[in-house]
Amino acid sequence: MPYLDYAASAPLRAEALAAMLPLLQRPAANPSSQHGPGRAARAAVETAREQVAALVGAAPGEVVFTSGGTEADNLAVKGALLARPAGARQLVCTAVEHHAVLDAAAWAEADAGAGARVGLAPVDPAGRVDLEGLAALLEPGRTALVAVMAANNEVGTGQPVAAAAGLAHAAGAVLLCDAVQAAGLPGVDMGRDGIDLLALAAHKLGGPTGVGALVVRAGADLRPLLHGGGQERGLRSGTLPAAAIAGFGAAAAAALAEREAPGFAAALAALRARLLVGLRALEPALVVNGDPGRSSGAGGLPGLLSVRFPGRRAEDLLLLLDRQGIACSAGSACASGAVTPSHVLLAMGRGPAEARETVRFSLGHASTEADVDAAVAAVRGALEVLAPQEATT
Amino acid sequence: MSGPQVLVAMSGGVDSSVAAALAVEAGWDVTGVHLKLADTPAHLQVQGKGCCTLADADDARRVAGTLGIPFYVWDMAEEFRRAVVDDFADEYAGGRTPNPCARCNERVKVVGLLARARALGFDALATGHYARVEDGRLYRAADRAKDQSYVLYMLGPAELDHLRLPLGRMTKPEVRATAARLGLRTAAKPESFDVCFVPDGDTAGWLERRLGRRPGQVVDTDGQVLGGHQGAYRYTVGQRRGLGIATATPRYVLRVEPAAARVVVGERAELAIRAVELERASGTDGRGLRPGHARVRLRAHGQEAGCQVVPLGPEGSGEPRRGAPVNRGRTRLDLDEPVAAVAPGQAAVLYDGDLVLGGGTVAATVPATSSPAG
Numbered sequence: 158m159p160y161l162d163y164a165a166s167a168p169l170r171a172e173a174l175a176a177m178l179p180l181l182q183r184p185a186a187n188p189s190s191q192h193g194p195g196r197a198a199r200a201a202v203e204t205a206r207e208q209v210a211a212l213v214g215a216a217p218g219e220v221v222f223t224s225g226g227t228e229a230d231n232l233a234v235k236g237a238l239l240a241r242p243a244g245a246r247q248l249v250c251t252a253v254e255h256h257a258v259l260d261a262a263a264w265a266e267a268d269a270g271a272g273a274r275v276g277l278a279p280v281d282p283a284g285r286v287d288l289e290g291l292a293a294l295l296e297p298g299r300t301a302l303v304a305v306m307a308a309n310n311e312v313g314t315g316q317p318v319a320a321a322a323g324l325a326h327a328a329g330a331v332l333l334c335d336a337v338q339a340a341g342l343p344g345v346d347m348g349r350d351g352i353d354l355l356a357l358a359a360h361k362l363g364g365p366t367g368v369g370a371l372v373v374r375a376g377a378d379l380r381p382l383l384h385g386g387g388q389e390r391g392l393r394s395g396t397l398p399a400a401a402i403a404g405f406g407a408a409a410a411a412a413l414a415e416r417e418a419p420g421f422a423a424a425l426a427a428l429r430a431r432l433l434v435g436l437r438a439l440e441p442a443l444v445v446n447g448d449p450g451r452s453s454g455a456g457g458l459p460g461l462l463s464v465r466f467p468g469r470r471a472e473d474l475l476l477l478l479d480r481q482g483i484a485c486s487a488g489s490a491c492a493s494g495a496v497t498p499s500h501v502l503l504a505m506g507r508g509p510a511e512a513r514e515t516v517r518f519s520l521g522h523a524s525t526e527a528d529v530d531a532a533v534a535a536v537r538g539a540l541e542v543l544a545p546q547e548a549t550t
Numbered sequence: 551m552s553g554p555q556v557l558v559a560m561s562g563g564v565d566s567s568v569a570a571a572l573a574v575e576a577g578w579d580v581t582g583v584h585l586k587l588a589d590t591p592a593h594l595q596v597q598g599k600g601c602c603t604l605a606d607a608d609d610a611r612r613v614a615g616t617l618g619i620p621f622y623v624w625d626m627a628e629e630f631r632r633a634v635v636d637d638f639a640d641e642y643a644g645g646r647t648p649n650p651c652a653r654c655n656e657r658v659k660v661v662g663l664l665a666r667a668r669a670l671g672f673d674a675l676a677t678g679h680y681a682r683v684e685d686g687r688l689y690r691a692a693d694r695a696k697d698q699s700y701v702l703y704m705l706g707p708a709e710l711d712h713l714r715l716p717l718g719r720m721t722k723p724e725v726r727a728t729a730a731r732l733g734l735r736t737a738a739k740p741e742s743f744d745v746c747f748v749p750d751g752d753t754a755g756w757l758e759r760r761l762g763r764r765p766g767q768v769v770d771t772d773g774q775v776l777g778g779h780q781g782a783y784r785y786t787v788g789q790r791r792g793l794g795i796a797t798a799t800p801r802y803v804l805r806v807e808p809a810a811a812r813v814v815v816g817e818r819a820e821l822a823i824r825a826v827e828l829e830r831a832s833g834t835d836g837r838g839l840r841p842g843h844a845r846v847r848l849r850a851h852g853q854e855a856g857c858q859v860v861p862l863g864p865e866g867s868g869e870p871r872r873g874a875p876v877n878r879g880r881t882r883l884d885l886d887e888p889v890a891a892v893a894p895g896q897a898a899v900l901y902d903g904d905l906v907l908g909g910g911t912v913a914a915t916v917p918a919t920s921s922p923a924g
Contacts, residue, residue, distance in 0.1 A: 473670055476581075476622055494607060495586040495625035542671040 159528040159535075161432075161485045163361075163521030164310050164338060164461055169404075170363035170522065176201075176407035177365065180400035188397045189388065198399040205406025212362075212409040213336065213355055214346035215372045221389045222370050222402055226337035226358030228382075229371035230257035232393065233333045233354040234302065236379040238265050238273050241301040246273040249294045249325075250304035251286040251316065252504035255335055257356075258304050259500070273301075283448040284314035284505045291321060295328040302354075303330050307339035311501040311517060312447025313461030315344065322351035331377050337361055337369070341412035341522075343422060344456025353377045359401070363522055364408030368401040415522060425460040426450075428520050428529055432462055435533030439540055442467045446502060446515060460520035465507075469543050471516050472496050477539035483532050485518045553578040554673040556714060559663055560584050560614065560621070562606030565678030565717060567613045567736040568725045572716035573676050574617050581672070582614040582621040585659065587630040588747060613734050624666075626658055633657035635747050639760050642783040645806035646895025649850065650745055652701040655679075660702065664709055674712045681906075682718030686710050688834045688906040693721040700850050703899040703909035707836040754784040766811025768795055771804065776815065782808045787915075788821055788891025802891070804917075822888035822918035827862075828898055831881040831910030839881050839908050844900040846883055848892050848912070856886035859900065881910055888918040 160168060180186075180201055186194035188202045203217070210217040223229045238246045248262050265273035276294035279287045286305060295303070303325035308315045322332040331353035336345045341362050347355055354377060358369040373379055373392065385394030415421050429449070437443050444465040449457035466474060471487030475496070478485060487496045498512035507515075518532060556578045558570040573580045584607050607623055614621035634654045641648035655661070664675040680691035681699040686707055691697040705713065717725055729737035748756045761783055768777040777795040779785070784792070789803040793815060801815040826848070833839050839859050846857045862880040883898060892915050899909035 472622070472624055473666070476620075476670060479620060480581075494584075494611065494623035496623075497625060543669065 158482045158484060159531040161483065161518040161520060161524070161528060161532050163524070164458070164517060164519035165486050166360045166366065167363045167521045168523055169365065170408050170411050172411045173359075173364045173404035173408040176205075177400045177404040180403050186399065188399050189386065198397075201399050201403040201406075202397050205402045205409075208406035208410040208413075209357065209370055210372070212340060212345075212413045213357070213372055214348045215355070216375065218390075219347070219372050219374060220370050221373055221392045222368065222397060222405075223393055224367060225369040226255070226335070226356050226361070227257040227369075228393075229337075229356035229358070229369050230255065230333070230335055231261045232371050232379070232382050233356060234258055234261040234304065235265060235271070235382055236392070237302040237331055237333070237354065237377075238271060239380040240378040243272050245299045245301055246271065247276065247296050247300045248273055248302045248304070249276045249278055249291060249300055249330075250302075250333075251280060251291070251306065252277045253280050253284050253286075253309050253311075253314075253501045254304055254306055255310060255337065256500075258306075258333070258335055262304075278305075280504050282506050284309050284312045284446070284501060285448065286316055286321065288317060288320055288324065292324050295324060295330070297328040300325070300328045300330040302333055303328075304333040304335065306335040306337075307345050308336075308342070308449070308456060308458045309447065309501060310338040311499050312463040312505070313449030313458035313519075314447040315339070315449070315457035318345075318352065319350040322353075325353075326351060331374075338458060339456060340409075341416060342456055342458065343416055347372060347374060354379075359405035359408055362405075362408040362412045364405040365401045368398060368405045370405070412522070422459045425520055425524070428524055428526065429460055429462050429518075431526060432518060432520075432529045432532060433464075435529065436462075436464060436536060439533070439537050440466055444511075446505065446507070458519070460524065462518045462520075463515055464518070465511055465515045466540070467514060469514055469540070471514055473543060474516055474536070474539050477542055478532075478535050481535040481538055483535040485516060485532070487516050555579045555581070555671065556674045556676050557663070557667040557670075557672045558582050558619075558676045559659060559678075560610040561678070562609035562613075562736065562739075563678065563742060564729050564734070564736040564739050565680070565725060567610070567678075567734045568720075568728050568732075569676055569678040569716045570613065570619065571617055571728065571732050571734060573714065574619060576716070578676075580617070580619045580676075582610065582617075582619050583663070584610040584621070584623045585630075585663070586623055586625045587627055587634075587658070609736050609739070613736060616732070616734060626662070629662060630654070630658050633662075638745070638747075639757060641895050642757050643761055643808060644895075645782060645808040647786045647893035648895045649701065649897045650747075651850075652704065652897045655701050656704045660705065660713065661709055664712055668712060674714050676714040676716060678717055679715050680717050680720075680722075681715050682904075683710050683713050683715050689718070690901070690904040690906070691717070692719045696722050699901075699906045700847055700897065700899050703834065703897060703906055704830075704832055705834060706832060707834075710834065754781075757781065757783045764808075764811055766813070768793060768813045768815055770801075771814060771816050771820065776801070779813055782806050782811055782813050785813045787893035818890075820917065820919055821890040823885070823890075823892050823915040824888050824918040825882055825884045825916040826892055826898055826912050827914040827916070828881045828883065828910030829913040831861075831879055831908065833908035834906050835908075838879065839900065839910075844902055844907055846885070846909075847899045847901065848889060849896060853889075854901070855889050857883040857900075858886075859883060880913070 186198035188199040206217045206220045262275045265271040266275045278291035305321040325332040333354040334352045335356045337358045353374045355372040360366040383394045446463040498509045502512040560566045560582045667675045679698045680696040682689040690699045764781045785803045804816045805814040845854045860882040864879040900907040
């Protein structure tokens with residue numbers, strides 16, 4: 158089945174499965190246990206820690222394993238705010254951050270005990286944060302955290318993370334970079350970009366679901382959300398899932414090797430271009446959202462294509478594509494599974510009706526030209542079905 | 551794939567679950583869809599009651615999984631809010647007693663969904679309603695106690711030709727037994743009652759939160775003030791309880807006059823009406839209501855009465871509905887015998903035996919006894 162929904166979850170890499178299987182089949186072993194099996198599990202975890210650190214230019218000791226990207230974002234937002242005194246809990250994030258950041262911030266603002274204030278930095282029509290707008294929201298001495306994602310998960314636009322980090326640091330704040338979507342791509346580097354907190358999820362890299370990491374630059378002050386056994390330097394208690402972490406590490410290593418191979422990003426961009434040419438031929442009025450191009454210096458997602466089919470409801474397109482065996486997505490799904498208008502597109506100045514017409518195709522490590530061509534053929538079929546609706550609506 | 555492509559509306563209840571199962575057993579190419587109709591916080595609570603809670607969406611999804619059919623959730627909360635919820639409040643504010651289920655079928659669940667299904671290339675829509683569609687005509691369900699033909703009267707040939715109602719010949723116990731036989735998790739799910747967007751059943755409280763207090767007077771037919779009230783929308787024709795007045799004989803609501811914030815009460819005998827006038831009347835055959843004798847049902851679970859149908863010509867106003875029969879118009883029904891307590895806003899549905907002839911919305915009533923407003 159042609160899979161063009163990598164941004165939702167990437168297929169498990171063979172390397173990740175191979176790393177996990179022996180740990181799943183092995184006798185019981187808690188990585189914290191002081192015996193042979195425990196030490197073996199711990200060794201697998203520490204190898205993975207090095208692999209994950211290498212992917213993002215961090216030191217292994219800075220990697221805190223979590224249950225995924227959402228927990229990493231929550232730990233960063235709430236942990237950084239709570240580490241500050243009550244009067245210095247202002248937070249600034251871009252309006253296009255993932256809900257894991259936006260809703261954690263909203264919680265901190267609504268909760269009297271947390272007592273935070275939140276400023277949302279505007280974005281331009283491509284979804285790129287307006288740095289002047291962001292700077293204007295900073296309150297030196299009171300701003301605790303600035304959150305700027307590496308690249309947007311819905312439209313693929315890369316963000317000027319290093320510049321934002323400079324602004325954050327000048328105001329005395331730490332910078333959170335949600336790199337859940339962009340980690341496998343060039344351009345995410347803790348040290349070079351001045352990132353203090355960086356969120357990752359294994360499954361977007363071709364690792365398993367249920368594991369991720371918050372990379373915490375040494376010296377960044379953070380309060381834990383989960384208390385217990387004191388694992389992960391006391392920042393994240395809980396028995397480490399050794400097998401999942403090993404899969405995460407292997408996926409990170411594979412993604413790093415891939416990314417360093419010449420032409421990787423260009424190949425993805427070429428697949429995306431092929432898809433766009435095919436879709437445009439079917440629908441000349443097609444509108445592309447975002448700027449995943451890498452020419453501007455800000456690293457976008459070269460394999461992501463967010464497009465609007467004017468007059469066609471994304472829900473309808475999705476159903477017709479699914480019926481033809483093509484997996485892609487529309488907006489973001491709410492708890493019930495219904496498609497709701499994307500806050501990202503709304504922040505970019507699109508109307509709710511336009512947001513409802515947007516479909517996201519995302520390509521990744523195993524995508525092929527055949528996948529792209531199959532998707533284009535399926536869209537042709539879907540548009541043929543939907544055409545009559547146009548005439549009567 | 552063989553068989554017709556059928557979209558099944560799956561609410562997460564036992565009826566639509568079995569409708570989907572029977573559609574699969576019939577060999578149709580079935581796709582399930584759950585409509586997210588609410589966007590209130592109750593929708594997000596796992597234990598939230600009423601229609602369309604998160605738990606209902608989950609149940610529908612699990613049943614679709616059991617049946618091995620594709621399943622989607624469509625957000626029609628905005629359409630539902632506009633066409634059903636807002637309309638419900640507006641109708642009460644206007645002194646009428648709406649039927650939100652009929653309205654929902656007309657605008658969202660059946661007509662709206664069917665148009666969308668057809669636009670997506672499906673041959674038909676199937677629902678778990680208890681009614682029968684045979685040879686393009688609408689009939690009562692075999693299970694008279696569960697019959698829902700009353701809330702489907704507005705359908706015309708454009709809809710009926712593409713509507714499948716797999717439960718039409720089944721009784722509720724048979725439906726539950728089928729669900730149990732197929733191992734559907736909704737087999738023992740309790741019935742949903744009341745208005746789905748008023749989960750606690752307190753319609754008066756819901757209306758008060760929505761419309762605010764609008765105090766006024768309770769008067770008799772001579773205009774004598776008998777007491778006060780907090781909002782005329784809290785009253786419906788025929789209501790006896792909650793009037794807050796002390797009288798020698800029981801008093802009933804005869805009329806609600808929201809513009810004057812007045813609730814007019816009277817004797818039980820004064821509730822009797824001898825004719826009703828319908829608006830937006832339509833026939834299920836697409837050719838309009840014709841003069842003649844018929845049986846009419848004036849409440850979802852009310853008794854039926856004989857009546858003469860008297861068409862009064864087309865309506866000047868009123869928005870045309872896509873796919874609607876072109877026969878909409880005003881119609882008067884002269885009742886064979888007086889009927890008590892008919893509220894404007896309710897649906898009046900006409901039958902010839904089991905065949906649904908059509909119906910309309912009660913616009914006005916003519917009292918059997920003379921009255922100052924009559």
